[in-house]
Amino acid sequence: MAEHCTNDRQQTFNKPKVELHVHLDGAIRLETILDVAKQRGISLPVDTVQALKALCTVSRPATLTEFLGKFDEYMHVIAGDRKAIKRIAHEFVETKAKEGVAYVEVRYSPHLLANSGVEPIPWKQTEGDITPDEVVRLVNEGLSKGEKDFKIKARSILCCMRHMPSWSMDVVELCKKYRNDGVVAIDLAGDESLNCEAYPGHQRAYEEAVKCGIHRTVHAGEVGPPSVVKEAVDVLKAERIGHGYHTVEDQTLYRRLLDDNMHFEVCPISSKLTGACDPDFTKHPLVRFKKDKAKYSLNTDDPLIFDSTLDKDYETVKKYMGFTEDDFKTMNINAAHASFLPEKEKKDLLNLLYEAYNMVESTGL
Ligand SMILES: O=c1[nH]cnc2c1ncn2[C@H]1C[C@H](O)[C@@H](CO)O1
Secondary structure, eight states, X not given: OXXXXXXXXXXXXXSOEEEEEEEGGGSOOXXXXXXHHHHHTOOOSOOSHHHHHHXXXXXXXXXXXXXXXXGGGTHHHHTTOHHXXXXXXXXXXXXHHHTTEEEEEEEEOGGGGOSSSOSSOGGGOOOOSOOHHHHHHHHHHHHHHHHHHHOOEEEEEEEEETTOGGGHHHHHHHHHHTTTTTEEEEEEESOTTTXXXXXXXXXXXXXXXXXXXXXXXXXXXXXXXXXXXXXXXHTSOOSEEEEOXXXXXXXXXXXXXXHTTOEEEEOHHHHHHTTSSOSOGGGOHHHHXXXXXXXXXXXXXXXXXXTOOHHHHHHHHHHHHOOOHHHHHHHHHHHHHHSOSOHHHHHHHHHHHHHHTTOOGGGOO
16 A cells, blocks of 8 residues: 655655545635636635635634635635536545545535525525536536546535525435435534524434435534534434534433444534634543544544645644544544445445554454
8 A cells, every 4th residue: 555645744644544524615725716716707805825715714713603604705606617516526536635535425515506496596696507416416527537536435425504404305315316426425514503403304304314224414512512412313313423522511422422332523623713612622522532432533624714634633633632643543444434335335445444554354443
């Protein structure tokens, strides 16, 4: 197995990695936004990468609501443009390959990239002819071309949005339609601080997902209380929890999820900048997860908005939480186990990791 390295310097964990929680629309290149805006004749308030970065990124701990407002700065540039949607998916795979990711599950809301068949039409776009269904096809094309070009594996997760329960049935139908074309699960994203309880629209979609064997993850306990996590597990039947930091505030729930081997998709840099957790990383819930041998993965969430990379997350937990090379191996193996791949492909991914980590499966990790 070739060593994975970036152009500039050695990575903190220079081995194949698994990333399970990253938003496609939070991982667009600044250069691409500028380029597409130029091609489409869309005027932006700025025209340099540095200035656009200042506009789109949060560099100090904010709130989830403030952070979500950053999408307003650039989503209208990409949404409703076939070439741009395909391009961001393709470039995303290239970025992940350079970061040493062997397998990634990338998520997005098809509705938020569409300009037709969606009510209301997002980002103040004028109506066009790109439906959420076509968005999924375009992203699938970009991802599978990326897989071929950059030799890694990429699957997608379709997001329901907390504030738009009327879209959720569509989302699960798209998961069903494209389940053999790279879509592996459904998610519920958006502002948990404003929309704490899952509306009936989301519940119905998740019931349908359960019925049809569509995998399920839910953003919960990121900034919201443990009750949101409880609802995600008990009502929405989540198999993984996006973030889940505030679970530790309810000991009964936390113990139960530990016993059930619930997987937490942890995003350290994100959790600091969205104000989800104490900015002092030594007090991060991940320290507790690690001590209690919880199951978790390390993820970037929205690297565009946090001006970050996967390596920065690895570097952070190494520096402030004492993660070792062995911890990183265990964590990525756990991530592969929690992936939404079919069993055979999961096994192949695990074997790839075992080989790259010089481990034999029987170590029981
Ligand atoms: O960290 C997050 N928490 C909740 N929602 C999020 C987060 N990052 C991105 N999103 C939202 C905004 C995106 O437009 C949407 C789909 O990717 O998901």
